[in-house]
Amino acid sequence: xxxxxxxxxxxxxxxxxxxxxxxxxxxxxxxxxxxxxxxxxxxxxxxxxxxxxxxxxxxxxxxxxxxxxxxxxxxxxxxxxxxxxxxxxxxxxxxxxxxxxxxxxxxxxxxxxxxxxxxxxxxxxxxxxxxxxxxxxxxxxxxxxxxxxxxxxxxxxxxxxxxxxxxxxxxxxxxxxxxxxxxxxxxxxxxxxxxxxxxxxxxxxxxxxxxxxxxxxxxxxxxxxxxxxxxxxxxxxxxxxxxxxxxxxxxxxxxxxxxxxxxxxxxxxxxxxxxxxxxxxxxxxxxxxxxxxxxxxxxxxxxxxxxxxxxxxxxxxxxxxxxxxxxxxxxxxxxxxxxxxxxxxxxxxxxxxxxxxxxxxxxxxxxxxxxxxxxxxxxxxxxxxxxxxxxxxxxxxxxxxxxxxxxxxxxxxxxxxxxxxxxxxxxxxxxxxxxxxxxxxxxxxxxxxxxxxxxxxxxxxxxxxxxxxxxxxxxxxxxxxxxxxxxxxxxxxxxxxxxxxxxxxxxxxxxxxxxxxxxxxxxxxxxxxxxxxxxxxxxxxxxxxxxxxxxxxxxxxxxxxx
Numbered sequence: 321x322x323x324x325x326x327x328x329x330x331x332x333x334x335x336x337x338x339x340x341x342x343x344x345x346x347x348x349x350x351x352x353x354x355x356x357x358x359x360x361x362x363x364x365x366x367x368x369x370x371x372x373x374x375x376x377x378x379x380x381x382x383x384x385x386x387x388x389x390x391x392x393x394x395x396x397x398x399x400x401x402x403x404x405x406x407x408x409x410x411x412x413x414x415x416x417x418x419x420x421x422x423x424x425x426x427x428x429x430x431x432x433x434x435x436x437x438x439x440x441x442x443x444x445x446x447x448x449x450x451x452x453x454x455x456x457x458x459x460x461x462x463x464x465x466x467x468x469x470x471x472x473x474x475x476x477x478x479x480x481x482x483x484x485x486x487x488x489x490x491x492x493x494x495x496x497x498x499x500x501x502x503x504x505x506x507x508x509x510x511x512x513x514x515x516x517x518x519x520x521x522x523x524x525x526x527x528x529x530x531x532x533x534x535x536x537x538x539x540x541x542x543x544x545x546x547x548x549x550x551x552x553x554x555x556x557x558x559x560x561x562x563x564x565x566x567x568x569x570x571x572x573x574x575x576x577x578x579x580x581x582x583x584x585x586x587x588x589x590x591x592x593x594x595x596x597x598x599x600x601x602x603x604x605x606x607x608x609x610x611x612x613x614x615x616x617x618x619x620x621x622x623x624x625x626x627x628x629x630x631x632x633x634x635x636x637x638x639x640x641x642x643x644x645x646x647x648x649x650x651x652x653x654x655x656x657x658x659x660x661x662x663x664x665x666x667x668x669x670x671x672x673x674x675x676x677x678x679x680x681x682x683x684x685x686x687x688x689x690x691x692x693x694x695x696x697x698x699x700x701x702x703x704x705x706x707x708x709x710x711x712x713x714x715x716x717x718x719x720x721x722x723x724x725x726x727x728x729x730x731x732x733x734x735x736x737x738x739x740x741x742x743x744x745x746x747x748x749x750x751x752x753x754x755x756x757x758x759x760x761x762x763x764x765x766x767x768x769x770x771x772x773x774x775x776x777x778x779x780x781x782x783x784x785x786x787x788x789x790x791x792x793x794x795x796x797x798x799x800x801x802x803x804x805x806x807x808x809x810x811x812x813x814x815x816x817x818x819x820x821x822x823x824x825x826x827x828x829x830x831x832x833x834x835x836x837x838x839x840x841x842x843x844x845x846x847x848x849x850x851x852x853x854x855x856x857x858x859x860x861x862x863x864x865x866x867x868x869x870x871x872x873x874x875x876x877x878x879x880x881x882x
Contacts, residue, residue, distance in 0.1 A: 321385075324534060328547050336369055340388065342471075344462045352435065355391070355474040356842045362395045367837060378558040381550055383407035385534055386504070390475060393482045393512070396491045398793065398844045400822035402560060405553040407546050409496040409533040413479040413508035415472070423476065430469050437466040446502040448530050449537040481844060483508055485794060486515035487571045488820040492559050493521045494549040496542055498529035517571075519561050522549060563823035564830065567767040576765060576817035579802040593803040600804055606639030608632075609646045617808030618801075619763055621688030621715040627652045628659055628691055651797055654845040655759075658790060661839040661848035662758050663696035668837070669754050669786040669850060670700050678784070681705040683752040685739040685777060686760040690719040693756060694726055706732035707752070711739065712808075740769050742776035753785040758848075762792040763807070765817035767827060774831040781853050787833050791824040791847045792816070793840075821847055 325335045339346035341353050341361060362382075369375055380403045384392040389411025396406055417423060430436070442465075444457035457463060482489075495513050497506050506525075513523045524545050529536050534543065553559075566572060583590035604610040609626055616622045632643035646652070666682075673680050680703035684693050687708040697703060706728070710716050713736060720734040737744040739760055755777045761770045781787065795801070798816060805814045819827075824847075825835055833851035840847045 321534070324383075324543065327540070327543050330547065330550070334373070334375075336365070338365055340391075342464075342467075347462070347464060352468065352470075354471060354842060355394070355478040356840075356844070358387075358391045359394045359398060359478070360840075362391060363399050363401075363838065366401065377402050378404060381405040381407070381553065383409070383546065384411070385409040386412045386531065387475060390479050390482070393486075393489065394478050394844070396489045396493075397482050397485060398821060398840050398847070399838055400488075400793075400820065400825050401491065402558065402825075403491060404558060405494070405550055406491045407494045407496070407549065409542070410498045410501055410504060410531055411479075411495075411509060411512070412475065412504045413483055413512060414476070414505040416503060416505055423473075426469050427473060430473065435468050435470045437468050438472065440465045440467065442503055442531075446530060448532040448535050449528075450532075450535065450539075453532065453535050453537075478844075479508065481794065481796075483512055483515070486512050487517040488793065488822065490517045490519070490561055490563075490822050492553055493518050494546065495521070495523045496533050496545065497523065497525045498531055498533045498536075499525050499527040500529060501531045503531040517561075518559075520553075520559055560822075560826070563820065563826050564767060564771075566819070566823045567765050567817065572818045572820065572823075573765075575798070576815055579798060580813075580815050583803075596800070596804045603642050603646070606636065607634045607643040607646055608639070609634075609643050613805065616714075617811070617814075618805040619759075619814055620808035621686075621710060621712055622718075624655065624759060625689045625691055625718070627655055630656060649797075650843065651795065651801070651845070654841045654843060657841040658758070658846040658848055659692045659695075661841075661846075662692050662756070662788060662790065663699075665788050665837070665839065665848055665850045666693065666696035666754070666756065667700045669788065670697075670703065672786065673753055674701065676784070678753055678782075679704045680754065681707075681752045682754045682756065683707045683709065683748075683777075683780065684756040684758070685709050685737070685773070686711070686757060687719060687734075688715050688759070689722055690734065691722065692758065694722060694728065694732075698726075702728075702731060703754075704731065708732065708734045709737040709739065709744075710734075711736065740773045742772060742779075745776045745780045748780045750780070750782050752781050755781050755785070755787045758788070758790045760790075761824070762790065762816065762819070767823075770827055771830065774828060774833075778831040778833065778853060783853055785853050787828065787851045787853065789824070789828060789849055789851065791819055791821055791849070792845060793818060793821045793824070793847060794844045796843070796845075825849070 321337065341358060366380065370377060382392055382403060389408040390413060392406060393408060393411060395401065444454040447457065448454060493516060495509060497509050513521065526533065526542055536542065583593060585591065585594060600610060604614045612626050613623045627647060630647055632640045632647055634640045634643045670680050682693065682703050684690065687693060687710050690708040693706065693708060708719055710719065716734050716736045723729060723732045723734055764770060777787065795818065802813055802815045806812060807814045828835065828851055833853050835849050835851045838847055838849040
């Protein structure tokens with residue numbers, strides 16, 4: 321891909337690239353990784369560029385071809401980067417598998433025998449019309465034709481998720497589609513473009529082009545499209561559509577309203593969900609986890625604390641088995657991963673504060689029983705002070721007992737407080753250096769309420785301090801949750817309005833915080849972000865434009881940050 325740097329003719333721009341996992345010199349024998357790992361690698365590489373070379377994210381653009389195009393689209397969805405532009409060349413949203421029923425067959429075989437390699441029979445002559453590129457491909461000892469089936473299937477799952485929720489992607493995007501692509505289908509590429517939520521987007525179909533869009537014989541046409549698009553984007557201010565009112569107008573509002581609409585009990589769907597609710601009531605007689613959810617709400621701190629412990633219990637062995645199935649639901653798997661990610665970023669923030677010789681004073685405004693904060697500090701140097709808060713008296717009592725059991729009474733206290741009441745912070749202005757809010761804002765659709773809480777939290781955190789916040793930009797079981805589960809709020813149906821990561825980050829930024837890193841689970845359901853409160857003395861990044869090119873194969877293995 322190095323030829324692009326000279327052919328695109330952008331003097332004054334810096335280019336960065338790396339060997340993606342499994343490609344080029346980054347092939348590691350026996351290494352297994354999923355599509356989400358490749359998406360996380362993009363975030364790690366961008367963090368490396370920002371931290372090492374001093375570029376701001378808004379000074380960056382990204383470009384990716386084929387599989388890398390899917391990974392970039394997923395990164396734009398899951399991490400909502402505030403970058404200048406994105407270029408996707410023949411993104412592999414759906415790889416052409418010419419054997420009938422290939423995908424279901426591969427899934428079945430993978431389930432039965434585990435992961436195994438499959439061989440690509442794509443010829444170089446089906447990638448490009450350029451004879452020099454064909455010869456280079458055929459003679460390159462670093463080209464591998466094998467891909468492990470679980471990565472292939474994970475790529476397919478990732479692509480379907482991004483396609484379904486493309487309206488959440490707001491990065492200005494140029495999509496290049498090869499008109500005679502033998503490797504991937506163009507129909508999903510067009511569908512992605514039509515659903516794309518970016519205010520600025522452009523689509524170019526390149527007639528006669530094979531899959532190697534940026535390496536075709538007539539690639540000057542494609543590269544000129546990229547050059548023109550990028551120069552236009554860098555000549556204009558950073559484009560970020562305001563999402564602060566997305567709770568009132570927007571596709572996630574429409575989605576939540578649809579879930580709130582009652583179903584006729586005589587319809588097939590109405591009957592299905594009536595039966596599902598009956599099954600959950602029966603399950604609650606046997607399964608401890610389901611019973612707790614029905615008693616206190618499946619979104620309650622008590623219920624989440626049970627999920628965190630992840631030890632099945634119930635009446636009779638059948639009840640324990642039902643409880644195990646309940647705890648293994650993909651939503652609860654994501655919640656447990658969120659806990660691990662919150663703990664990791666708590667440790668990260670503590671280390672950052674210690675490196676800056678700052679005191680570590682933590683506040684969690686909706687701690688439940690406080691388990692994840694207390695578990696996190698067990699693996700780091702103890703903070704100077706911890707204040708855990710929750711609205712539920714039962715959670716406060718359970719959390720206070722946990723603090724005593726761990727011998728942390730000298731530095732930690734648990735108080736009852738409303739996370740949405742600014743008055744509870746009246747005497748705590750600038751009292752903390754690390755704020756934590758986990759699993760709370762996802763439960764409330766109203767952005768004004770969330771902003772009010774963030775505003776109070778911002779006043780309570782010192783300049784240069786940190787905020788850890790969680791989100792739920794995606795969930796494959798929204799209808800199950802809405803039709804069958806109940807909340808802690810008077811047993812009402814648990815109808816969630818998703819906040820895209822871009823919307824959540826804007827709410828946080830509006831109160832003076834800048835996101836510096838993020839984690840998200842394999843399925844893209846639960847995000848955990850670390851932001852810093854920038855005071856007047858914080859330096860700003862330089863403003864010259866630069867470009868980052870992210871591709872499937874290039875020069876550098878980022879072992880130091882992965």
